[in-house]
Amino acid sequence: MTLARQGKRILMRQPPFIMPCEELRQNEFLALKDVSFEIRHGERVGVIGRNGAGKSTLLKILSRITKPTRGHADVYGRLGALLEVGTGFHPELSGRENIFLNAAVLGLTRKEVARRFDEIVAFAEIEDFLDMAVKHYSSGMFMRLAFSISAHLDPDILILDEVLAVGDAAFQKKCIGKMEGVAKDGRTVLFVSHSIASIVSFCDRCLLLDNGRLVRDGAAIEVTEFYQESLTAKSNKSPDVLAAEKNKTNKAYFTSIKVTPLGDDGEPTPVLRVGKDVEIEATILAKARVTENSVAAVIWDANGYRLIDVNLALKEDFLSLDKGEEAVVRFTLRNVLLRPGDYRISLWMGRRAIEDTDMIPDAAIFSVEVDPRKTKHFQIFDGPYQCEFTHSMEVRDAGKDSISAIS
């Protein structure tokens, strides 16, 4: 079966009278522009994009909650959409009655529900509480029941909007299992999510929406990689550190830091992915002579745990600078086994237990992204470990401008 649509626009603002207007007024915007695609029977397609890209609008149109302003969609087969669980639940009614109500809301007839009734109850594990008013259910029971009803819809085409982010871990596993079952049956699935890992592990194909436009349509791995890079490109600024207040007292200090993720070929890439290499380059300017200093770059996680410490002392290669000299210290961290997330780098320079020449706790922030190519087989371990690294140092005379700044 195919699901196709041509050039669509949505007017999001109410026209003053009954007939819809053609022109946009001031506070209107196009939620989707010229989005066209075709999905074949049995395909598992992911939809990703930033918030406001138009993903939810797309789903609303497909599930007929909103009408498109222009264009059309052809849907062959029964379409079931899970945009939220528990739609229509009424607290005063019992679990049993709510099953029928919720199912009726989702489009099933009483007969169809009666047929699946036992399965629904078994999946939700609420056999003993069927006749109790739903307002007395715990939130866990509520979620299980809601998802169970939605999951037993058996549509030909299933649309999911991040509905899996509910419940405890055990239940999430159950939900994913059910989704896999549905997909294995050969049904078509359209899955909207922010989680790159779930998209890649579940979908073969992926659509990327940006500002209402369909920007990419292709293999899930490629589209998600492209998406990650576009996100980093938007927020990437090379971190510069000029510790103004320390200038006067330190003998030497860090003037800049650069964090460059490296690809498998050793060339810079925009995104740091799990297990890849990253290069940290720090520039140091010496106002006075420093001898036998170690330079360290430490990586901390968002909780303040110290995870990685790379420094010159480990390589027994120390830095000495004369007044007016500048050094560029480069650490290349290999195979960085950090979980996806945000991390902070701090820089330190000095002689352990003797003196701290300079220290910057928040030198840079960087994030690690999931590697779409490795979501199925990759094992990541968390916690501190000694990261393998290489280093290089370069000493040169600082330019004229820097010297005049010192004196």
Next chain:
Amino acid sequence: MGTENQKHHLRILPSQGWVPVSFSELWSYRDLLYYLVLRDIRSTTHATRLGFYWVLLQPLATAAIISVVMGFLVKVPTDGVPYPVVVLSGLLIWGYVSNVVIRSSTSMIANAYLLTKVYFPRIIIPLVPSISGLIDMAIHLFVITACCFYYQVLPQSSWLILPFTMALAIGIALGAGLWVSALTVRFRDFGNIIPVFLQLGMYISPVFYPSSIVPAHWRWLYDMNPMVGIIDVTRDAIVGRGDVQFGSLGYPMEVAFFLLFSGIFYFRVSEDIASDLV
């Protein structure tokens, strides 16, 4: 799998202006209507201690209070009919219509979370108050019967017209309800105006006085209210008057048809953007 392809084809299109109601689609959603009505009835009586008995108590209590105030204190003339019967017969019709219109006006907004999350024929929503109100009306009829026996006003063949007058009341209530539910989505003020409007309506309709007390030179204006004909005939039929004016049902019937058809039209035209506005 190939055979499924032809089974179910749906084309999603932009707003087409007015599209006739698909009764086959409504029929396929009849279970939803059933459960929504059930939910409606349950929620009003479930948690209260008196529960179901409230449905009985309400008309009785209202009638009792009005009887005391209007019947004994104000002494409204009733052409020999026991005053409580006058009131109850008026409330039978008016109570239903008023109840339905008020609940219809907020129906779309109250079900916002359903509208924005799932598809179903939207017209079901204003249908729910009209149907759940019928239960109240039926109970009310039962109360009237009991009251009539008490006052020795026995049911007669004229009672046969009652289903017809009640059907007219349903028509007007449903038509008005459709209008009001769609209007309130666009203009929230309606949610506040409607109760006031209905209050006024209660005084200009023969709810607790018979039409005979309206001065002749005002009747032309008074008769513009479609409820007048319906309530008058209902009352006369219940009481068993010989000269029930069936002809006065003609105008309310026209109004009912007009409200229903225009209401469906307006609702259908508005429902497409309802989920954006609600």
